[in-house]
Amino acid sequence: MNISSSHRYFRQHQKTARCWGEGTCCVIIVRHVNTQTEAAFRMNEEELVEYFRDQMRKDPDMASAVAAIRTLLEFLKRDKGETILGLRESLTSATTCLTGVDSSVAVSSGGELFLRFISLTSLEHQDLSRCKKVMEERGELFLEKISMSRAKVAKLCHTFIKDGAKILTHSYSRVVLRVLEKAAGEKKRFSVYVTESQPDAAGRQMAEALRKLNVPVTVVLDAAVGYVLEKVDLVIVGAEGVVESGGIINKIGTYQLALCSKAHNKPFYVVAESFKFVRLYPLNQQDVPDKFKYKADTLKTVENFSEEHPVIDYTPPSLITLLFTDLGVLTPSAVSDELIKLYL
Amino acid sequence: MADSGVTEGPDKKEEIDRAKSEGKELTKEEKQRLRKEKKQQKKNKEKKDDKASQESEKEKKPLSSPPPASQPPPQSTTQKAPSAVPAPAPVSVPASEAPVPADKPAKSKAELKAERRARQEAERASKQGKKGETGQQAATSKQKAPPNELQPVVKRLPEHIQVDNPDVLKKLAKKLERQQIPLRMDYGYKVSLFSHLHQYSRKAPLTQQVSIPSTVIHPAVVRLGLQYSQGIVTGSNARSVALLHAFKQVIRDYTTPPNEELSRDLVNKLKPYISFLNQCRPLSASMGNAIKYIKKEISNIPSQCKEEEAKSKLLNCIECYINEKIILAAKAIAKSAIEKISDGDVILIYGCSSLVNHILCEAFEKSRKFRVIVVDSRPRLEGREALRRLVQKGISCTYVLISAVSYVLPEVSKVFLGAHALLANGYVMSRVGTSQIALVAKAFNVPVLVCCETYKFCERVQTDSFVSNELDDPDDLIVTRKGKTHLKDWQEVPSLGLLNLVYDVTPPDFVDLVITDLGLGMIPCTSVPVVLRVKNVDQ
Numbered sequence: 001m002n003i004s005s006s007h008r009y010f011r012q013h014q015k016t017a018r019c020w021g022e023g024t025c026c027v028i029i030v031r032h033v034n035t036q037t038e039a040a041f042r043m044n045e046e047e048l049v050e051y052f053r054d055q056m057r058k059d060p061d062m063a064s065a066v067a068a069i070r071t072l073l074e075f076l077k078r079d080k081g082e083t084i085l086g087l088r089e090s091l092t093s094a095t096t097c098l099t100g101v102d103s104s105v106a107v108s109s110g111g112e113l114f115l116r117f118i119s120l121t122s123l124e125h126q127d128l129s130r131c132k133k134v135m136e137e138r139g140e141l142f143l144e145k146i147s148m149s150r151a152k153v154a155k156l157c158h159t160f161i162k163d164g165a166k167i168l169t170h171s172y173s174r175v176v177l178r179v180l181e182k183a184a185g186e187k188k189r190f191s192v193y194v195t196e197s198q199p200d201a202a203g204r205q206m207a208e209a210l211r212k213l214n215v216p217v218t219v220v221l222d223a224a225v226g227y228v229l230e231k232v233d234l235v236i237v238g239a240e241g242v243v244e245s246g247g248i249i250n251k252i253g254t255y256q257l258a259l260c261s262k263a264h265n266k267p268f269y270v271v272a273e274s275f276k277f278v279r280l281y282p283l284n285q286q287d288v289p290d291k292f293k294y295k296a297d298t299l300k301t302v303e304n305f306s307e308e309h310p311v312i313d314y315t316p317p318s319l320i321t322l323l324f325t326d327l328g329v330l331t332p333s334a335v336s337d338e339l340i341k342l343y344l
Numbered sequence: 345m346a347d348s349g350v351t352e353g354p355d356k357k358e359e360i361d362r363a364k365s366e367g368k369e370l371t372k373e374e375k376q377r378l379r380k381e382k383k384q385q386k387k388n389k390e391k392k393d394d395k396a397s398q399e400s401e402k403e404k405k406p407l408s409s410p411p412p413a414s415q416p417p418p419q420s421t422t423q424k425a426p427s428a429v430p431a432p433a434p435v436s437v438p439a440s441e442a443p444v445p446a447d448k449p450a451k452s453k454a455e456l457k458a459e460r461r462a463r464q465e466a467e468r469a470s471k472q473g474k475k476g477e478t479g480q481q482a483a484t485s486k487q488k489a490p491p492n493e494l495q496p497v498v499k500r501l502p503e504h505i506q507v508d509n510p511d512v513l514k515k516l517a518k519k520l521e522r523q524q525i526p527l528r529m530d531y532g533y534k535v536s537l538f539s540h541l542h543q544y545s546r547k548a549p550l551t552q553q554v555s556i557p558s559t560v561i562h563p564a565v566v567r568l569g570l571q572y573s574q575g576i577v578t579g580s581n582a583r584s585v586a587l588l589h590a591f592k593q594v595i596r597d598y599t600t601p602p603n604e605e606l607s608r609d610l611v612n613k614l615k616p617y618i619s620f621l622n623q624c625r626p627l628s629a630s631m632g633n634a635i636k637y638i639k640k641e642i643s644n645i646p647s648q649c650k651e652e653e654a655k656s657k658l659l660n661c662i663e664c665y666i667n668e669k670i671i672l673a674a675k676a677i678a679k680s681a682i683e684k685i686s687d688g689d690v691i692l693i694y695g696c697s698s699l700v701n702h703i704l705c706e707a708f709e710k711s712r713k714f715r716v717i718v719v720d721s722r723p724r725l726e727g728r729e730a731l732r733r734l735v736q737k738g739i740s741c742t743y744v745l746i747s748a749v750s751y752v753l754p755e756v757s758k759v760f761l762g763a764h765a766l767l768a769n770g771y772v773m774s775r776v777g778t779s780q781i782a783l784v785a786k787a788f789n790v791p792v793l794v795c796c797e798t799y800k801f802c803e804r805v806q807t808d809s810f811v812s813n814e815l816d817d818p819d820d821l822i823v824t825r826k827g828k829t830h831l832k833d834w835q836e837v838p839s840l841g842l843l844n845l846v847y848d849v850t851p852p853d854f855v856d857l858v859i860t861d862l863g864l865g866m867i868p869c870t871s872v873p874v875v876l877r878v879k880n881v882d883q
Binding site for chain 1: 684791864875
C-alpha cells in the first residue's frame with residue numbers, strides 16, 4: 001500500500017466517522033496494512049449483506065432481527081481485529097450497514113442488544129483471542145435465548161384466548177401466528193378477523209397461513225376496523241419495536257386500531273420478543289426518527305419525505321392493555337423497568 | 345428525692361436562666377441538669393396520672409362484666425404501667441442522685457421509704473389485677489395480642505404537618521428550647537383545610553429573635569436563614585447550593601472540643617442549625633437529601649483521622665456533591681433534552697426553573713430554532729426572571745399569565761416543566777400552578793416533559809397537595825391597584841382567609857416524559873421508584 005492510497009483511505013475513514021480521532025484512523029491504516037494479506041477472510045460490506053439475505057431466504061419464518069444477529073455473530077467470528085475497541089466499532093458499523101438493507105426498528109435494536117450482551121462480561125483476559133472466544137460463546141448463548149423467545153411468548157399468551165373468542169389482528173406477524181397456532185393446538189375454537197393492511201396487502205398472507213391451520217378467518221378492509229370491533233372480543237398485534245415509554249412501533253394502521261379498541265373498551269394486547277426493546281422515546285408521531293418510518297430503498301432514493309407514506313406508526317402506552325414478552329406479561333409502565341435492567 | 349430536687353433546684357436554675365438569656369451555650373453539666381429536672385417532672389406527672397387511673401380502675405372493675413373491646417386493652421396496659429413505673433423509679437433515683445454527693449445519708453432513708461411504698465403499691469395493684477384478670481382473661485387474652493401487635497405500627501407524622509395538634513407543638517417548643525433556637529409564631533387566620541401547616545409572616549423573620557452575635561448558631565447559617573425567609577434565595581437548586589456552601593463555612597470554622605469525636609460532635613452541632621433553617625423556611629426535598637448525604641459522610645469519618653484531614657475531606661465531599669449532582673447533572677439533562685427540541689418548536693415554560701432555563705439556553709446555542717412562551721402567576725411572578733434570562737440570550741419569548749393558558753396552548757408543541765421533587769409514587773411536586781398547566785396541556789394533547797435531577801427524587805408518597813405543603817405569607821396577596829388596596833384590612837373580617845400555597849402535586853398521567861441524569865436519560869413518570877431502588881442498591 002503506497003502513501004497516496006493510504007492517505008486517501010485515511011481521509012475516507014475520517015469522513016465516514018467524524019467522531020474518530022486521527023489516532024484511531026492511523027490505527028486502522030496500520031491494521032489495514034497488516035491485514036491486507038488476510039482481507040480474503042474478513043467480511044466486508046457486500047459479504048455481510050449477502051450473508052444476511054441468505055439467512056432470510058433460508059428460513060422465512062425467522063425474524064429479520066434474528067437473521068441480523070446471526071450475521072453479526074458470523075462477522076465476529078471472521079473478524080481479525082487487534083483491539084477490543086476496534087471490534088466494537090466494526091460491529092457497530094456492521095449493524096449500521098444492515099439497517100441500510102432492512103430499516104426495521106428490530107434490526108437496529110437487536111444489533112445494539114447483541115453488542116451489549118456480548119460485552120457485558122468482564123473482558124479481562126490478556127489474550128485477545130480468548131476474549132473473542134468468550135464473546136463468541138456469549139453471542140451463541142444470546143442467539144439461543146432469542147430463538148426460544150417466540151415459543152415463550154406463545155406459551156404465555158395462548159391462555160388469554162378463551163374458547164369461542166373472536167380475535168382481531170393487524171397485518172402479517174409471525175409471533176401472532178405462533179400464538180394462534182399454539183391456541184389452536186390446545187383445541188380452542190376461535191375465529192380471526194385480519195385487516196388487509198395496505199400498501200403491501202400483508203394481511204392476505206396472514207389469512208392464508210391461518211386457513212392452513214383450519215382457523216375460520218375473514219379479511220377486512222383497513223377502513224372497516226371500527227365497523228368490525230363491536231363483534232370482536234380482543235385485539236392482538238405484533239410489534240416491530242417496543243419503545244421506552246411502553247408504546248409500540250408497528251405497521252401503519254396499528255394506532256387507529258388501538259384508538260378504536262380503546263373507544264370500544266376491548267383489550268388491546270401486544271406480543272413481542274424482548275430483543276425488540278429499543279431506547280427510543282417518541283412523544284408523538286412526528287417524533288419517530290425518519291430512518292424507521294420508510295423502507296430502506298426509499299430512504300436511499302427519495303429526497304423529500306413529505307410526499308412519501310410512512311410504513312410504521314407509533315402507538316402510545318395509554319392505549320395498550322398488556323404486552324406479552326419472553327420476559328413475562330408486562331404492563332406498559334413495566335417496560336421501562338425492564339429496559340433499565342437490560343441497558344443499565 | 346423530691347425534696348432534694350427542690351433544695352438543689354433554685355440555685356442551679358437561676359444560673360441556667362442567666363446563661364440562656366446571655367445567649368451563651370450551656371455547658372455539659374448544665375445541660376445534664378436540665379435533662380434531669382425534666383425527667384423528674386415527667387415522673388411526677390406520670391405518678392399522678394397512674395394514681396388517678398388506678399382509682400378509676402377500681403371503680404370500673406365491678407361494672408365491667410362483658411367488657412367492651414376498647415376498655416380492657418387500656419386497662420391492662422395501665423395495670424402493667426403502674427407496676428412498671430415504681431419499679432424503675434427507685435432504681436433510677438439512686439442513679440440520678442449519684443453526681444450530687446452532699447446529702448447522701450438523709451436521702452437514703454427517703455429512698456428506702458419510697459421503695460417500700462412503691463413495692464406495696466405494686467403488690468396491691470397486681471393482686472387486684474389478678475382478681476380482675478381471672479374474670480376477664482378470656483376476653484383480654486384475645487385483646488392483649490392485638491395491642492401488642494398494633495403497638496409497633498405507630499406511625500410518626502412529621503411535626504411540620506401537625507400544627508393543629510397542641511401536643512406536637514409543645515414537643516416542638518421543648519425541642520427548640522433545648523437547642524436554644526427561638527420558636528417562630530404563626531401569623532394570621534389559616535384556612536381550615538390547611539390549618540395543619542405553619543403560616544409565617546415575612547415581616548417577622550426569626551433572626552429578630554436571635555441575639556446577635558449568637559454563639560449558638562453560626563453566622564453563615566443565620567445569614568442563610570434570613571435569605572430563605574425573605575425570599576432572597578429561592579428555587580430548590582439555589583437553596584441546596586447555598587445550604588452546602590454555608591455548611592462548608594461551618595466545617596471550616598469548626599474545632600473539635602476536647603474529649604469529643606469529630607464524627608459525632610459535628611453531626612450534633614448541625615442539628616440546631618437545621619432546626620433553625622427549618623423554622624426560617626421549611627426544608628425542601630433537595631435540601632433534605634443533601635443533609636442526609638452530609639450526615640452520612642461525617643459519620644463515616646474514621647476516628648483516627650486528624651482534624652485537618654477530616655475537614656478537608658468533608659469539604660471535598662461537599663464540592664463533589666455539588667459538582668456531580670447539580671452542575672454535571674444539568675449538563676447531562678440538557679444533552680438528552682436537546683434531542684427533543686426540534687426546529688420550529690413552540691415551547692411553553694412555567695415560572696423560573698434553573699434547569700429548564702439552562703436547557704433552553706443550551707439548545708439555543710446549538711442553533712435550534714424555537715420560540716418560548718413564558719407563563720407566569722401571582723404573587724411570586726417568577727416568570728419575569730425567566731423571561732429576563734431568556735431574552736438576554738436572544739431567544740424570542742412571549743409572556744402570558746396563567747389565566748391565558750388555554751388560549752395559548754393550541755399553538756404550543758411542547759411543555760417543559762421543572763420539579764421541586766419527584767415522589768416515590770410517580771407524582772411530581774412543583775410550584776403551585778404546574779398541575780394546572782399539565783392538566784390543560786393533556787386536554788390539548790400537548791406532550792408534557794418534566795426535567796429533574798436524581799438528587800431530588802424522594803421516598804415520600806403523596807397523592808394530593810393538602811397533606812404536606814407550605815403556606816407562604818398571606819400578606820403577599822395584598823396588591824395596590826389604582827391607589828386602592830382592597831385587602832389591606834383582611835384580618836379584621838372574621839370569615840376571610842387568604843391562602844398563599846407554594847407547592848402542588850401533579851399525577852403521573854399528565855406527564856409524558858421525565859428527563860433525568862445518571863445515564864437514564866428519558867424515563868416515564870412511573871419508573872421513579874425503579875430509579876430510587878437502583879440508587880439505593882448502588883449506595
